[in-house]
Structures are given as C-alpha cells and as structure tokens.
Amino acid sequence: MENSELEQLSEEARARLGKxxxxxxxxxxxxxxxxxxxxxxxxxxxxxxxxxxPVTLDEMVETMGLSKTSISTGMRTLNDLKMIHKVWGKGVRKDLYKVEPDWYQTFSDFFVIKWRKSIEMNLQSLQKSKREIEALLDEHSDNNELQEILKMDVEKIVNAVEYYDWLDRLIDALESGEIFKLVPKTTNP
Amino acid sequence: MENSELEQLSEEARARLGKxxxxxxxxxxxxxxxxxxxxxxxxxxxxxxxxxxPVTLDEMVETMGLSKTSISTGMRTLNDLKMIHKVWGKGVRKDLYKVEPDWYQTFSDFFVIKWRKSIEMNLQSLQKSKREIEALLDEHSDNNELQEILKMDVEKIVNAVEYYDWLDRLIDALESGEIFKLVPKTTNP
DNA sequence: ATGAACGTACAGTTTTAACTTTACGTTCTT
DNA sequence: AAGAACGTAAAGTTAAAACTGTACGTTCAT
Known part of the structure; x- marks a missing residue:
C-alpha cells in the first residue's frame, strides 16, 4: 500500500483497507x-x-516494484489517453501525475483519441479504393460479369462509409455531451 | 486474391481490383x-x-497462408465477437462462415459482449469493497484521521459505480437501437 | 462397422512485446 | 558554470503471444 497517509493507523485497519x-x-x-x-x-x-x-514516478516505482522506465512509459501511455494528467507542484522538481477523476470524460476522450483516428484511416482507404473500383466499372461497362462483382464491392464500401460516418457522429455526441440527453448521468426519480 | 469469381477476367483488371x-x-x-x-x-x-x-477454413488457409489451426482459432474469436457467423450450406460438410454485414450490429454486439462483462466484474468488486470500507467507517467512528480517508475512498467508489451504471444504460441504448434516435443512421436532408 | 474428412486440443517453436539496465540529454540548484 | 536530479532512449534480456505440426475425437458416407 505504501500510502503515507495511513502510517499511524492500526495494523488491522490498514490491512483491511488495503485488501x-x-x-x-x-x-x-x-x-x-x-x-x-x-x-x-x-x-x-x-x-x-x-x-x-498527485504521485511521482519514484513513488509508483516503490509501490509497483517495476523499473522506473516501465513506470515512465506507462505514465506516458495513460497520459496520452488522458486517463491521467501531469500536475504542477509548487516547488517540486519531479513530474506529478493524478488520475482524471471524471470517468465520463475519460470514456469520451478514449473514443475521440483512438476511435476517431481509426475511423479516419479507414475512411481514407475506403474512399480511395472506391474511386479505383468505380474507375474500373467505367472502363469495363461491356463486361457484365465484372460489373456484377464490382458493384457488390462498391456497395460494401458505401455501407462501410455510412457506418463510419455514423460512428463519427456518435463520437461527436459523446464529445459534446449531447449523449447525456439520451442517456442521462443519473436516473432521476 | 484467389477469388474464383474472377478467374476469367483480364489480368490487368484483376490486379487493379486486388490492389x-x-x-x-x-x-x-x-x-x-x-x-x-x-x-x-x-x-x-x-x-x-x-x-x-461463405468461406471454409481451407479456403482461408489458402488465401492467408496460415496454418489451419490459426484460421480455426481466428474464426472462433471472430465468431465469439459476432463479427462473423457460421452458415449452413446445402450439402457441404465443411463449416461455412460469412461476415456479419450490419456493422451497426457488430458495433453494438462488441459492447454487449465485452464491455458489459467488464462492467459487471468491476461493479462486483466495487460493491464488495465499498461494503468493507463502510464497515471500517462504522467501527472507527472515533478516529477522525481514518474517517477522512475512508470517506474519500467511498466517494470514489460511489462515483465509479454511478459511471458504470451510466455505461450500462448507454449499452442498453445501443442494444435496443434507441441510440439511433439521438444519432440517426443517415443524415437526412 | 469402417474409413475418410473435418475441426480443434495439445505440445513445441518462433515471433513479438514487456521489462530491466545502462547511458544520455535536460533542467534546476548553487 | 558545474553538478546533481530527473525522465527517457537505446540495447539487451526475459516473459508472453502467436503460430505450426501432429494427434485426436466426431461426423458423415459407404
């Protein structure tokens, strides 16, 4: 546990809290x-x-029993996801971190950071391939066999693009807080 | 590519489609x-x-160049996530699989399957620990120092429980399709 | 019933990722 | 300006996972 706040407590209470x-x-x-x-x-x-x-790297090295490098990279990962934040300490040289206490925010940030990027990447590929296949369609308007296949491909891509567009708007709703209109934070009486 | 449908097409068209x-x-x-x-x-x-x-294991072994075992476990993973489905073929001995074409459904299923389970697990732990800490609070009503700390822990847990409750309701909205009221599938004119 | 075809457990191998140690660049103190 | 404290890159090591080959149980055809 290593939580300095608890030093003066009874052994038993500390153990139970720790558990x-x-x-x-x-x-x-x-x-x-x-x-x-x-x-x-x-x-x-x-x-x-x-x-x-807020905690320092060294404190977490102590509690977790991992190397400083591991803690450092772990902190960066969590920080990139905005699950924790760097904090300015008064006269403290070391970096200080604390968890983001608003988990709704954390949830939203996760989608904004990770899913949005994924959506973008996929959309780019889909659009480019769609153009290429449509060009093929154009060039082979005589070949019915090919037309058949290409049209199915294009349809699949169009469906996928529509889905990603929806997903993007869903994340907008998360980001803006509009989502709480549909699913409120608290179930009111 | 190995798509038998395309056998009779020109080399050039096939290559471009493949790309x-x-x-x-x-x-x-x-x-x-x-x-x-x-x-x-x-x-x-x-x-x-x-x-x-629908495709068979052997077909995908062929196209992917992986062992049959790998394809088999991969198919199972995708099937567990409901991203693909087993399909009954007329007189076919082999298992047949096809992708779930409705990506909204796939998205919803993912949360229902993976996130819901995670929520349950966390809620159970949180509730149990909350009860234990509240018991400690009860037993040490004299110790102000301890009370202070315990109350903060309980507050954190309460907040977390509230968040998971919200998340659960959000997934309900995904599952029921209610989400489409807020974020419609198509942006209508 | 017997045999062939099929999918998956299992054990072993290879590849990948996690982690540690060391070394270095930066920043702050004096 | 010099030195110490700090966080992170880089290289090396250890642990985990992905993957393969073989062997096995089931199912279907004859």
Missing part, C-alpha cells in the same frame, strides 16, 4: 485491456486511483 | 485492435469482407 482497495485496483486493471492498455499499466492506473495526492 | 481491395483489407485489419483482436485475425476478417459467398 478492499486491492480488489478494486485489480478489477480496474484487469478490465483496462478494453482501452488497449496492458495489464500492468492498468494496474498502475488502479494504484493511482486511490491516491489522494 | 483496391487489399488497401481496404489492410486498413480494416489494422484498426481492429480496437476490438481487441490481433492484426492477423483482423486481416482474416478483412479478407472475408469482400467474399460474396
């Missing part, structure tokens, strides 16, 4: 593969979750 | 890590995407 926290930490860590992060980085995030103050 | 398809296949495959599948399984999916008829 309760550990369960959550492991559960969070284990499920963070959905965000494409490795188990140990998920674990790092989980450990930061219960810290009430 | 156009290949671009899409690779793009799809590369971005399927968002669904937690490996590059080669993504590639397998991409290759199935342009097939107009």
């Amino acid at each position: 309760a926290r550990q369960r959550v930490i492991e559960s969070i860590g284990k499920n963070m593969d959905l965000y494409g992060v490795t188990l140990s980085i998920g674990h790092l995030y989980g450990n930061m979750f219960f810290r009430n103050e | 156009a398809r290949q671009r899409v296949i690779e793009s799809i495959g590369k971005n399927m890590d968002l669904y937690g599948v490996t590059l080669s399984i993504g590639h397998l999916y991409g290759n199935m995407f342009f097939r107009n008829e």
Whole structure:
C-alpha cells in the first residue's frame, strides 16, 4: 500500500483497507485491456486511483516494484489517453501525475483519441479504393460479369462509409455531451 | 486474391481490383485492435469482407497462408465477437462462415459482449469493497484521521459505480437501437 | 462397422512485446 | 558554470503471444 497517509493507523485497519482497495485496483486493471492498455499499466492506473495526492514516478516505482522506465512509459501511455494528467507542484522538481477523476470524460476522450483516428484511416482507404473500383466499372461497362462483382464491392464500401460516418457522429455526441440527453448521468426519480 | 469469381477476367483488371481491395483489407485489419483482436485475425476478417459467398477454413488457409489451426482459432474469436457467423450450406460438410454485414450490429454486439462483462466484474468488486470500507467507517467512528480517508475512498467508489451504471444504460441504448434516435443512421436532408 | 474428412486440443517453436539496465540529454540548484 | 536530479532512449534480456505440426475425437458416407 505504501500510502503515507495511513502510517499511524492500526495494523488491522490498514490491512483491511488495503485488501478492499486491492480488489478494486485489480478489477480496474484487469478490465483496462478494453482501452488497449496492458495489464500492468492498468494496474498502475488502479494504484493511482486511490491516491489522494498527485504521485511521482519514484513513488509508483516503490509501490509497483517495476523499473522506473516501465513506470515512465506507462505514465506516458495513460497520459496520452488522458486517463491521467501531469500536475504542477509548487516547488517540486519531479513530474506529478493524478488520475482524471471524471470517468465520463475519460470514456469520451478514449473514443475521440483512438476511435476517431481509426475511423479516419479507414475512411481514407475506403474512399480511395472506391474511386479505383468505380474507375474500373467505367472502363469495363461491356463486361457484365465484372460489373456484377464490382458493384457488390462498391456497395460494401458505401455501407462501410455510412457506418463510419455514423460512428463519427456518435463520437461527436459523446464529445459534446449531447449523449447525456439520451442517456442521462443519473436516473432521476 | 484467389477469388474464383474472377478467374476469367483480364489480368490487368484483376490486379487493379486486388490492389483496391487489399488497401481496404489492410486498413480494416489494422484498426481492429480496437476490438481487441490481433492484426492477423483482423486481416482474416478483412479478407472475408469482400467474399460474396461463405468461406471454409481451407479456403482461408489458402488465401492467408496460415496454418489451419490459426484460421480455426481466428474464426472462433471472430465468431465469439459476432463479427462473423457460421452458415449452413446445402450439402457441404465443411463449416461455412460469412461476415456479419450490419456493422451497426457488430458495433453494438462488441459492447454487449465485452464491455458489459467488464462492467459487471468491476461493479462486483466495487460493491464488495465499498461494503468493507463502510464497515471500517462504522467501527472507527472515533478516529477522525481514518474517517477522512475512508470517506474519500467511498466517494470514489460511489462515483465509479454511478459511471458504470451510466455505461450500462448507454449499452442498453445501443442494444435496443434507441441510440439511433439521438444519432440517426443517415443524415437526412 | 469402417474409413475418410473435418475441426480443434495439445505440445513445441518462433515471433513479438514487456521489462530491466545502462547511458544520455535536460533542467534546476548553487 | 558545474553538478546533481530527473525522465527517457537505446540495447539487451526475459516473459508472453502467436503460430505450426501432429494427434485426436466426431461426423458423415459407404
């Protein structure tokens, strides 16, 4: 646990709290593969979750028992995903990090960062290939056999493009908060 | 390509179509890590995407140049995610697979299958640890120092539970199709 | 019933990713 | 300006996964 806040507490209470926290930490860590992060980085995030103050690399090296490099790259990964943030400490030389406490925001950022990029890449490929296949269609208007096949390809691509367009708008709704109109944060009485 | 439909076409047209398809296949495959599948399984999916008829394991062994075992496990992974489906062929002994053409459905299924399970696991851990920490709170009502810390932990857990509840309802909206009220499939004029 | 075709477990191998140690560039202190 | 503290690149090592070949159980045809 290594949480300096708890030093003066009874051994028993500390152990019980540690166990309760550990369960959550492991559960969070284990499920963070959905965000494409490795188990140990998920674990790092989980450990930061219960810290009430920003942490340094060295502190997490201590608690996690990993090398400083591992913690450093883990922190960067989490930072890139905006799951944690760098924090300015008063007179502190070391970098300080804290978890983003708003998980709705974290969820939204994940899609904005990872999915949006994927959508863009796919759309570019789809559009380019669509143009090429349509050119083929044009050039071989005599060949019925080929027309048949090409038309199916184009249709598939068109469907895919439509889907990505929808996905893009869905992420817009997440980003803007419009999503909460449909699915409110709290189920009101 | 190995697409029997194209046998009688000109070499040039076949090559150009192959290239156009290949671009899409690779793009799809590369971005399927968002669904937690490996590059080669993504590639397998991409290759199935342009097939107009259900495919067999052996056919995909042929096109992908992988072992039958790899294709078999890949097919199972994709099938578990409902990205492809087993299909009954008339007099065919071999298993037949085809891609699910409705990508909105695929997207929804992904969350229902993977995220829902993750939510459940996390919720269970959170609830259990919350009860334990609340018990600690109860037993140490004299210790202000401890109370302070425990209350922060409980608050964090409560926030997390709320978030997971929201996420669960969001997935409900995906599953039921209610999401399309907010984000329609097509942007109508 | 017997044999052939098919898909998958299993064990072993190769490839990839995670992690550590060392070294280096930067920044801050004095 | 010099030196110490800090975070990260780079190279090397260890651990994990992806992949293959073989062997096995099932199913279907004869």
